Amino acid sequence: MLSLPPVAATWFLLPVALVSFLAAFNDLKRMKLPNPLVIALALVYVAMGPFLLPFDQYLWGFSHGVVMYLLGMLAFAFLGVGAGDGKFAAAMSLFIPLADATAVLTLFAVFLLGAFAAHRALRALPAIRRAAPDWVSWDHHKFPMGLALAGTMVSYLALAIVL
Template structure:
């Protein structure tokens, strides 16, 4: 079974965390995940992947993205998932070997619930609302799913680096 090595996870972690932070901030502030952020995440994989991953695993990442693209289109068309969220999930999928899919889905479910509750609590606190008056997500009926996606991605890399290194 192919897994992400601890070394690859560590090398990916810093640039992915930076891009993920920008994505989460944009989703909270504007309820949008810009294409530039999605492209930056994909570029990290495309540029660093050949140096960090076995070549077959690197190529499988593109296959994962193609499958996730179909899933994201379905989710956008029929489930109300935002287009930016779907595109970000496609870029994320390149980093995740198939053997880790179950763990990542459980991680995403936990982050989705946690981020939803945290967002709803935060928007109910007047001091937070005053500090971020121009954030669209406070008034929007939908939830900024980029928050859960980015948390999942960064946590997955941290766990892949720490747990597999033990």
């Protein structure tokens, strides 16, 4: 059972899914996660969280965001992770109670492997590349991690509704 209240997950799901879809698309097309999308995801939490979460859980979310932001910037500086990926992960972490961290990391690992395999397989197909010829991610040496981050976030909220 996940710690995020199912009612909160239900209300968060639609706006978060929209922002996550746009983030994944931007990362595929441009290999960038723009700051306005990171801010939009954080604003969903800021605006809706006080009405959907116990107040202490809502406030703890901000500490999760700060810690993840610092970890993301360290990963950017020393591990080659994109800055946008780190910032998007920080905005995601606002929604995730600490008790659910293991479940979310497991989801992320699954999505990272699946998204990587799917992206590499699809970019090898000429018909797919012709359908999206201007996507920077097809030829980039890095992987568009926003794809895995977006899938993780939306799946986590969906699972929080049903588990």
